[in-house]
Amino acid sequence: MHRFAKPSVFLKLTDPLLPWLSGATAILIAAGLYFALFASPGDYQQGDTVRIMYLHVPAAWMGLFCYVGMAVCGAMSLIWKHPLADICARATAPIGATFTALCLITGSLWGEPMWGTWWVWDARLTSMLILLFLYLGYIALVNAFDDPERGSKAGSALALVGAVNVPIVKFSVDWWNTLHQPASIVRMDGPTVDPSMQLPLALMILGFTCYYFVMLILRVRLELNERRIRALQLSGMFDERSPGQNTDTPSYDAGHNAEASQ
Amino acid sequence: MSEFFSMGGYGGYIWGSYAITAIAMIALLVATLRSLRNSRIERDQLEAVLQSRRSRRNKKAPKAP
Numbered sequence: 001m002h003r004f005a006k007p008s009v010f011l012k013l014t015d016p017l018l019p020w021l022s023g024a025t026a027i028l029i030a031a032g033l034y035f036a037l038f039a040s041p042g043d044y045q046q047g048d049t050v051r052i053m054y055l056h057v058p059a060a061w062m063g064l065f066c067y068v069g070m071a072v073c074g075a076m077s078l079i080w081k082h083p084l085a086d087i088c089a090r091a092t093a094p095i096g097a098t099f100t101a102l103c104l105i106t107g108s109l110w111g112e113p114m115w116g117t118w119w120v121w122d123a124r125l126t127s128m129l130i131l132l133f134l135y136l137g138y139i140a141l142v143n144a145f146d147d148p149e150r151g152s153k154a155g156s157a158l159a160l161v162g163a164v165n166v167p168i169v170k171f172s173v174d175w176w177n178t179l180h181q182p183a184s185i186v187r188m189d190g191p192t193v194d195p196s197m198q199l200p201l202a203l204m205i206l207g208f209t210c211y212y213f214v215m216l217i218l219r220v221r222l223e224l225n226e227r228r229i230r231a232l233q234l235s236g237m238f239d240e241r242s243p244g245q246n247t248d249t250p251s252y253d254a255g256h257n258a259e260a261s262q
Numbered sequence: 263m264s265e266f267f268s269m270g271g272y273g274g275y276i277w278g279s280y281a282i283t284a285i286a287m288i289a290l291l292v293a294t295l296r297s298l299r300n301s302r303i304e305r306d307q308l309e310a311v312l313q314s315r316r317s318r319r320n321k322k323a324p325k326a327p
Contacts, residue, residue, distance in 0.1 A: 037280075048269040051276050055283045098290050106279040113275050211287065218294050225301035232308040236315075 007224050010084060014217045021214045028207030035200035052110040054200050058208040059103035063131060064166055066096025066212065070138070071163040074156030084220075086152040087227075089159060090142055091219035095212055097135035104128060115179050123172035124180040127165060134162040148227075 036054035043050035073089035076082045107125070108118045119125065138155050145151035173182045184192045191198060269276045 042270065047272065048276060049272045051269070052279045055279055059283070095290065098286055102283050102286055105282055109275045109279045109282075113272050215290065215294060218291075218298055222294060222298045222301055225298070225305050229301065229305050229308060232305070232312060236308065236312055 007084065007087075010220065011224075014220075018214065018217055021210050021217070025207055025210040025214055028203050028210060032200050032203030032207050035203060040196050040200050041194075046114055049110055049113050050197070052106055053197070054204045056103060056106040056110060057201060058204040059099045059106060060128070061205055062208050062212055063096055063100035063103050063128070064169060065209070066092050066099060067131060067134070067159075067163070067166055070096060071159045071166075074159035077152055078156045078160070086156070087220050087223045088216065089138075089156065090152075091216055091223055093135055093139050093142075095215045095219070097132060097139065099208070099212075100128065100132045100135060104132065111179075117179075120179050122178040122180065123176035124169070124178050127169045127172050130165055131162075131169060134158070134165060138162075148230075 032054065036051055040051075042048045070089045070092045073085045073092065076085035077089060104125075107128075111120075112118050138158050141158055142148075142151040142155035145154070170183075172178065173180050193201065267273055267277070
């Protein structure tokens with residue numbers, strides 16, 4: 001397991017994956033858009049506004065999926081001190097925050113014509129808003145420390161504590177009275193959505209998931225570059241202070257190798 | 263055609279949500295690609311500077327008494 005946590009291994013593994021994932025994202029979302037906008041019927045009650053569902057539900061799914069990923073990475077970073085786990089959590093946060101915000105915005109645009117209101121303070125909507133604040137809090141917290149190690153510890157703790165909100169979001173429609181409709185896809189007796197609407201929904205969910213993995217790979221690379229830059233800047237300062245000593249460039253691998261040899 | 267765009271009178275809400283989603287997802291991608299490129303340039307520059315500084319010192323080293 002530790003072998004895969006080495007940044008160089010991560011780059012080698014994800015390099016051939018990236019073009020395939022990007023292609024899959026484009027094809028899935030293009031096909032999903034075609035079925036969502038042209039080749040699927042309107043709802044018998046809601047008319048064409050049901051087409052907002054093909055964005056709203058995948059965005060909500062990604063908001064929760066990203067948060068679970070972030071919390072798992074946070075746990076791995078706290079327990080095993082995986083450098084890559086912390087990097088993945090940091091890379092995931094802005095993507096998850098974007099999807100959660102999109103879920104709230106599209107939900108609002110759907111609520112105004114169908115419920116007659118942009119916003120209500122009910123359980124589903126409020127717990128989703130809290131999810132957005134958890135993401136924003138995590139991003140602010142990990143960037144608030146000069147020492148990235150301390151930032152990652154505080155951030156991982158926040159991500160783990162906040163994970164209690166995920167089941168609250170999921171079951172909020174069952175536990176409290178709400179304007180929001182109950183679960184219609186992931187439920188015990190199978191989905192209640194018509195198959196003609198399941199297809200575009202499934203395509204969009206898969207497309208958004210692929211988009212997430214493309215963004216994750218790109219953002220992990222960005223994070224690795226930034227750590228490398230920080231290490232190089234530190235070693236550069238060392239060079240200037242003690243020109244006689246040969247200081248080896250500390251690499252982002254260094255701390256990890258020591259740990260892996262235990 | 264205009265019937266398609268009006269979406270049964272809900273065009274503003276539907277196209278609005280599609281537009282916002284597209285803008286947000288593309289903006290996140292573009293911002294990430296841009297900072298990725300900038301970080302790559304900065305890393306390579308730093309590496310080159312440190313490399314040249316080090317090789318210069320190593321050349322001088324044997325001459326020292």
